[in-house]
Amino acid sequence: MTAFIEAIGMVATAEVLIAILVSAVYGMVIGALPGLTATMATALLVPVTFYLSPIAAVATIITSSAMAIFSGDIPGCLMRIPGTPASAAYTDEAYALTRKGRAEEALGASLWFSAIGGIVGTVALMAIAPALAEVALSFSSFEYFWLSFLGLMCATLVARSSPIKAVAAALLGLLVACVGIENPGGVPRFTFGMTDLLGGIEALPALVGVFAVSEVMRAMTTGGPPPIPHRRLGSILAGQWALTRRYQKQMWRGNVIGVLIGALPGAGADMAAWVAYATSKRFSAEKEKFGTGHPEGLVESGAANNSALAGGWVPALLFGIPGDTITAIAIGVLYMKGLNPGPTLFTEKASSMYALYIVFLLANLLMIPLGIAMIRASRHVLRAPRAAAMPLILLLCAVGAFAIGNNPFAIVIVAVFGIVGYMMERNGYPVAALVLGIVMGTMVEQNFVTSLIKSDGDILPFFERPVSSLLAALTIAALAWPALVWILRRLRRAEPAR
Amino acid sequence: MHLSDRVTGLFLALLGALAFWGGSRLPAVPGQDVGPAAFPMVIGAGLVLCGTLIALGIGRSFEAAEPEEQQPSRGLATHLGPVAAFIPPALLIFYVLVAETLGFLPTAAIILLVTALALGASARLAIGVALLGPPFVHLVFYKLLRVPLPAGLLPAPW
Known part of the structure; x- marks a missing residue:
């Protein structure tokens, strides 16, 4: 209880409250602009977080990402262009509602169920994380090795792409993490004699490149969004209570799907929305209405993508394994702020954890009034020319990367990883897997090598402890699954030929 | 590409x-x-x-079906085709090479101008962004966040 009161004191400072408010407006605007994602909003925040207290720094990330995931729905509803990938799953549905003249209902449902999803996700985080921390305290390097390996495998399983390409992307990320002298021998590895590479390739500039520069690069070869039609909007929240009561089951299912998928490494809000929308359609009594402007799928997937945000923090805080691309960046900030992820975070820094929960709740409550204001102002915000926003983002990438360590080499890393991210996306390689590899590389290697040294090069001890054998079985299943699907498909295709 | x-x-x-x-x-x-x-x-x-x-x-x-390669509606990028995508990283390298000597304000203005023109901005919008953007970014990062941005040929008045 004292920790909780301490936490309230940590949040109720002018710095934290202003940070929440400013980052909320920032997240709303970035999320609403097509082509600017929630992850990009987080990446561009990193240099600012250096100058804030730990709680304020993490609060800006939590708040801006929650707002961006909601406001990505706005251009989806009004222009049929998702503001962030997390809204793509139900953009057609929301736009169909708008075309029927029910734009308020679509926007209102997005806002209302986003806020509920965020709050339920937070409650789940509060319940799951400390309980898991108890278990995780007894983990040895064997469990950590399998856990991080399983995390990488999950990222390849959930990618909407070839699993082989996803594994290759993850391996590429691990290879990037090999660079530098932070390895078991303390020898310069893959540094090619460059002093700038001795400290390794820093994850944060690399992520800025992958998520922000690649987006500017993509804008160079794609057309801009069409102008937004003028539309008068009525009351936003009217009728939402009726929707809540009518689709209560769908809402809860969406929340649970969101938390689970969010907690899966590498899968975030966008995947949660796709799965929730598909689930909603699969189990709906009115399947035929989907796609014609039916709020049912909107309720479920709108709740799912926001609850996924909180879910993503579960593995991030507990193990330093990012649950999604946003927490991949957040982990870097946590380390910098002395809030090193790990199960002890929940025992030694309990008040900081409570403070984070409070920030989550505040952000999701603030979402409703700010969201209404954003919807009303959307006509003006969405008119902001892309040709003015994108150049500024490129400049912020350069300055932001430089600010991380006052080292111009970071800007080179941003440029290189911009190209890597762009080329991977264009050719069907999932960037989320790459990012996971980069962020988790050191952890995977450390636990792999420590375990091998402990076992004297023997493989057997990797499977001896109960939890590690369970994790090993899951990992091997995750590895074998795509192969199994592939063989089954082959067999099925061969059958009619006979 | x-x-x-x-x-x-x-x-x-x-x-x-x-x-x-x-x-x-x-x-x-x-x-x-x-x-x-x-x-x-x-x-x-x-x-x-x-x-x-x-x-x-x-x-x-x-794998899902590949998205079709879209062409930009207008702007410098249309003339370059797929190569246009590499303008942003090239500009970042340009920043690393010249910012120290040229200074932050002129370098940033060039980057903003080129990117805006490449994206099809009108001359008025592009020049406006290039003139207003750098002082604003400089003010926030240099003054508020105390990032040592290079002064070069054209130091900021603050």
């Missing part, structure tokens, strides 16, 4: 082979079997395997 699976797969396989070879040449830790070489060699071997499979076209059935 879209490349065939054969090209990207072979590239990855080659990269993996180099990682394996480079890893195997790393000095071992005395008295220990496992050192800094083990991990890059495992990854290298994995990349060779994955790259070969990708080049052979295995696993392609899992």
